[in-house]
Amino acid sequence: MDVNSYMTKEVITIDPKTKILDALDLMKQHNIHRLPVVEGNRIIGLITEGVIERNTPSTMTSLDMHEVNYLLNKTNVGDIMEKKIISIHKEALLEEAAIKMRQNNIGVLPVVENTNQIVGIITEKDIFDAFVDVLGFYTPGVRVVVNIREDRKGVLEEITDFFYEAEMNIQQVAVYRKSDIIQVIIQVDSDDVDGIRTNLESKGYEVGSILYKDPTAL
Numbered sequence: 665m666d667v668n669s670y671m672t673k674e675v676i677t678i679d680p681k682t683k684i685l686d687a688l689d690l691m692k693q694h695n696i697h698r699l700p701v702v703e704g705n706r707i708i709g710l711i712t713e714g715v716i717e718r719n720t721p722s723t724m725t726s727l728d729m730h731e732v733n734y735l736l737n738k739t740n741v742g743d744i745m746e747k748k749i750i751s752i753h754k755e756a757l758l759e760e761a762a763i764k765m766r767q768n769n770i771g772v773l774p775v776v777e778n779t780n781q782i783v784g785i786i787t788e789k790d791i792f793d794a795f796v797d798v799l800g801f802y803t804p805g806v807r808v809v810v811n812i813r814e815d816r817k818g819v820l821e822e823i824t825d826f827f828y829e830a831e832m833n834i835q836q837v838a839v840y841r842k843s844d845i846i847q848v849i850i851q852v853d854s855d856d857v858d859g860i861r862t863n864l865e866s867k868g869y870e871v872g873s874i875l876y877k878d879p880t881a882l
Contacts, residue, residue, distance in 0.1 A: 667761050668754040670794045671775045671784035677702045680709065680742030684719075687711055687741050700774050700782055701745050707774050707782040709745035719744040751776045754783055762791050800836035802879050805851045806860055809872035812846040820848060826867060827852055830860075847872060 677700045678687055687699055691713065701709035719739075751774045752761050761773055765788060775784035796802070812819055820839065827834050833853040840847045854860065861874050 665758040665794055665798065666754070667752055667756050667758055667773075667775055667786055668784070670758060670790045671754065671786040672790070673784045675700060675782060675785050677707075677782065678711070678741055679703070680740060680745065682741045683737050684716055684739050684741060684744070685737045688713075688716065698772055699741075700785065701741055702782060705781045707749060707751070707776060707780050709742065709747050710749055710772075710774065711741045711745045715744060715746055749774060751780070752786070753777060758791065758794050761786055765791070798836065799838065799849075800851045801877070803835055803851070804855075804878045804880070805835050805876070806854045806857055806874065807849065807851045807877050808860060808864070808874040810848045810850070810864065811870040811872040812848060813870070815846055823848055823850065823869070826864065826869075830863065832860075851877070 676690065676694055676696065678690065680701050680703065682701075690699065691697060698710060698712040700707050701711055750764060750768050750770060752764060754775045754777055764773060765771060771788045773786050774782050775786055777783050810823055820837075824834060824837070827850065834850060835853055836849075836851040838849045840849065852860070855876050857874055857876050861871050864871050
């Protein structure tokens with residue numbers, strides 16, 4: 665999966681000369697917490713609620729609310745925006761976006777192409793949505809985890825052949841390699857939990873867990 669598949673493509677942006685109060689109003693209006701700052705179509709900064717808060721006089725100052733609002737209405741976004749931008753290309757892998765967010769302790773990445781032209785934005789929520797999609801959460805079916813204690817060539821093909829021969833449609837497949845075990849997670853279009861477990865175990869496979877998943881029951 666690539667960033668382009670899950671990013672938000674209709675990005676709300678602002679000019680560096682936008683006043684801070686106007687930026688806050690725009691965030692509230694669209695229920696968002698950050699805005700890319702652009703000149704033309706080129707991103708030059710990022711303004712967030714956190715950046716604004718750090719640059720706003722606190723309640724401990726001698727300024728009253730009118731004075732604070734006056735300062736906010738006179739200060740441009742370009743004066744306080746985050747200029748060190750961590751971005752990602754739209755054709756990058758989704759996991760690369762997740763790693764960048766984790767390593768830099770951020771929850772959003774502007775998506776760019778060519779010379780920093782912004783074409784989208786991707787957030788932690790988008791990464792979560794992708795994770796849910798790839799595991800087929802919203803599709804009902806049997807989810808089975810097969811534990812492989814010893815890796816060998818062709819084992820994944822053997823497991824998928826098992827379901828093919830049982831005439832079960834495979835909906836999702838994922839493989840997790842841990843230090844001492846490999847787990848193959850397969851979801852199939854079926855509700856026969858007991859039958860699948862019995863038949864897998866009769867073939868010598870170790871079933872770590874198995875359940876019928878019905879998202880409509882949530």
